[in-house]
Amino acid sequence: MAAKENQGLQAIVIVLTILLLLTGVGLLLVNNARKTAVARAASAEKASSDAQGVAAKAQNEANMYKLWIGFPEEAALETLEPQYKADQERFGKNMEEQSRKYRTMLDNIDAERQTLVKNEADAKAQVKQLSEQLAAVEAEKERQIKEHLDALNKAKAEFAAEQAKFAEDRAATLAEKEKIAASMQKLQEDHAKEVADLNAQKTALQNTIAQLERRVSILREGVPNPDQFAQPADGVIRWVDQRDGTVWINLGSADGLRPQVTFSVIDSDSADAEAAKQKGTIEVVRVEDAHMAEAKITSDDPKNPLMAGDRIYSQVWDRGRQVNFGVAGFIDLDKDGRSDLQKLKDIIAASNGKVVAAPDETGKLPEGAELQVDTRFLILGKFPEGARPQDIALRESWQALSEQAQSLGIETIPLDEFIKLMGWQLENRSVAMGAGSRSEDFPPEPQDATALPRRTEPTGVFKKRLPGVSY
Template identity: 45%
Template structure:
């Protein structure tokens, strides 16, 4: 602390020296004024004497300032100026130019010392607090070390126990591996024997395959190449009884044929059903055997009667597979103005078909169409103003949009029934005196459904191949 007080005193002396230096400058100036005054008038002598005295006093003060700031009385102004510049460069380097003075430097040093003292007090308090915390941590560390040693001893004991268990399991596993190795060796021997037997069998089979390939090549060379785009028939007429209107075909129980299935009939020399013209239609009445069924002639032409060897084909029935259809609109099969939806579903079912989708009567659709759906059958478009017909119209639009998206072909109800060979039931009525008026109802021409007079307008389209699952 004594050195700091000496430094402070030196700084004060330096400041006083500066003040003395300033006073010396003023004395020099007064001395000049005095010389001028003596030259001008004699009465300036008195003033000069006073000025000399003042100068001596100021010189004495300046000398005192020099001593106060740590210099000798004999030090010149240049010496003081050079020392001041060095002190300012050393101690006042970070002060503004106008604030560079010994007093400002002393005040700054005092303030820094004061702050250092405060920081020292704070640091001592922190050191005390840290010492207390260190002692607490040391106690915790000792407790943790003791706990760690205890856990280590327990882990060593557990390791010994696990090592013993592992050794026992290892010995058991070695014994099991030895048994498995013996079994594996036996299996390898057995596999080698089977491999040798398989090799002999494979050699024999390859020889047979080569023989069969050669036979197949010969058979293919002798076989006519069929038209890959021709649609084959479903069956063939084996016998015809024109008097009773019956025929027998080569389809039966093994073909999953059922009564009431209808077929279109084509000439026996037809190889492509697409390009042929139908001779008539038949309806299965009785299944007689594995590949034999009886059917009635539902329609034919007198100029082209059905004959033995004629081909039969159905767009709905497919051997071993149900063909799907979709319905839209009002299904009126016999033109009596009454919807025959239930009868239509029955006719499709009798021909081993199924209904994939149809209107639900609420503007929606029951079921779902797929890419395998054969036709969308369009009934009469619902044009009424009733709520039910408005729902039917919404169903009509939705089911047609779905059919367009899936690429399903549409067909009118009349066209479908013609392709199916289906005809409405007709009963015999008496003519003449025994005739009844109710047997001849009036026909409303405005509701008549126009018939397609162009027999070549639509022919069967190719059956879609059965999906492979």
């Protein structure tokens, strides 16, 4: 029984203990909640106080901004917004939308103001400069006007003087004119008389001419017609010194003559120097005057000696001008088998001649070398018959020059005949000795003069040129 009571008591004690614990926990929780609420209330009160302070500060700043931009503090936003938009439209019309702020608009207005101030200063400086220039121009204008007025007054005075002088000169001119008219009248009368006398003389001369023409026609009936193609002589021998073998001719420096020029000598009565028989040859040794030169006799015939009055003629030399020649074939003057083309050119040059077309060392014609219409002769050397490249080239140049000579009507002449016409003689003759030497290399030389061989001419019909056209 007692044990059951103790157990009940223990249960009550346990329940009470639990209740006590629960009460303590509840009180603890309530206390904590109170503290939290108090803290929150304090925080809220502080935040409210701070918010009120910030709001008051913001309101003060807003009121200050209103005063800065010229609005009263009590002005509300609804009344400020229309004015702000009006200011934007007025002062920020040319600005971007995001830049339409009072500060930006003030900066823009200030920049425009400074620009206007600068422009005003520049304009004032320009006005000052222009004013100074205008003053200078006005001064220059006044100076020029004064100068022109002075010049005008001077010109008027000179004009008046010139008018007076002109009137005086005109009176003198009129008087001279009357004098000249009287003189002209007299001259016309004298001229008419002289014309009448001249007409009478003219009639008398015409009658005399008619009589002389009749006499000439009568005399011509007994005179043979001259050959219009006859080659005239170049000059005449004036004096001969047979003892010294010297002659003097009527050619000199004025005719373009120089030493070493050779001439053929023909009889004085020969009309055609080219066709006449040669009496001998002479070589000029000294030019003494404009129309006088000394020459030595290089060949003559004692049976028909050179005499004063004999005529002289050269195929190479021409009075007052240079004669042109062409050369074809292989040139060997001394028969030694070597080319003597340069020696031939020197002989021709000594007589004031010139070789205008000739093969070079290779046998070819140089570029641009060709016969001309005034070429006197095409001199023909030995026709090349070998097979060497030089011989082939010489044959080709021979053919080309022969065709040119035929087309231009140029005479051809063998080398030996040309040398004889020149009166040139070999001083020494050499033949290469050796196994290839032949008896033909030593032909006998003629002792007396022989007639000149006939010149060869190009194929086809050839007529000699007139002396006025050729030589």
